[in-house]
Amino acid sequence: MIDFAHEPVMVDEIVAVFSTVPAGVVLDGTVGGGGHAAALLASRHDLSILGLDRDPAALDATRSRLVDVADRVTLQHRRFDEVDDALTEAHVDALAGALFDLGVSSHQFDVAARGFSYRHDAPLDMRMDPTETRTAAEIVNEWSTEDLTRLLRDNADERFARRIAEAIVSSRPVTSTHQLAEIVVSAIPAPARRRGGHPAKRTFQALRIEVNRELEVLPVALDRAVGRLLPGGRVAVLSYHSGEDRIVKARFRHHETGGCACPPGLPCGCGARASVRKVRVSARPSDDEQSRNPRSVSARLRVVEAV
Helix, strand or coil: CCCCCCCCCCCHHHHHHHCCCCCCEEEEECCCCCCCCCCHHHHHHCCCEEECCCCCHHHHHHHHHHHHHHHEEEEEEEECCHHHHHHHCCCCCEEEEEEEEECCHHHHHHHHHHHCCCCCCCCCCCCCCCCCCCCCHHHHHHHHHHHHHHHHHHHCCCCCCHHHHHHHHHHHCCEHHHHHHHHHHHHHCHHHCCCCCCCCCCCCHHHHHHHCCCHHHHHHHHHHHCCCCCEEEEEEEEEECCCHHHHHHHHHHHHHCCCCCCCCCCCCCCCCCCCEECCCEEEEEEEHHHHHHHHCCEEEEEEECCC
């Protein structure tokens, strides 16, 4: 099996979410190493998986992991906002469910050459799909102070965004992960460095999100998945930071209300109709899982069901 070690987050909760959906195809929009897909296939013999991923290494790992159930698995190298094209290629009309795990895999963090982590010295890359052209190095070395400041604030809620942006611009060219991490550390006041984890964590997060256009494609993916659900089908999303979760909450709320724009507290007069309802689930990993898998600590699960 290809080395793509990654412990799926909230796997028992995900299996429970999809235990009541109709028989059919579940879209795994971020199939990763196939952990969630394997659990879903083992739990329900009347489900099959359409797995998408931007990372060819993830698809290879999933293909190896699920070889014994290959007749129930279709894999495609795609971004998850390409839901309609994926279903057309797979000859699927409607979905029993859709899962989006928005976390970065352990493999992507741990392979130094990918440039995702400040723990390894490597070129500034951060591409989930190595066939794309834009890298973190391009953003770091070409964007203005103002644009970098906005990026750090919008994508990571970085309180020292302006100071970090100015430090990056004055240190160009910035070519490696360790160099960038050192610049960020030097830009943050000493008292702030001693809390909240590594000082460069938020900067690396913000760059990764921008390189891969994660927040740009997320609402499109959610809308298209919801629009393809069978009655009783469900969409589940695991998000890991506030920017993602705000988008998930907003798009789910839009579909829960049918996009109603009437004043709160008054009867709806615009004719909007809900297409989903909120499903109440355990939103956070258990204490045991958080202790066992630190990367699960920030996870937030939201689920809706087609009505």
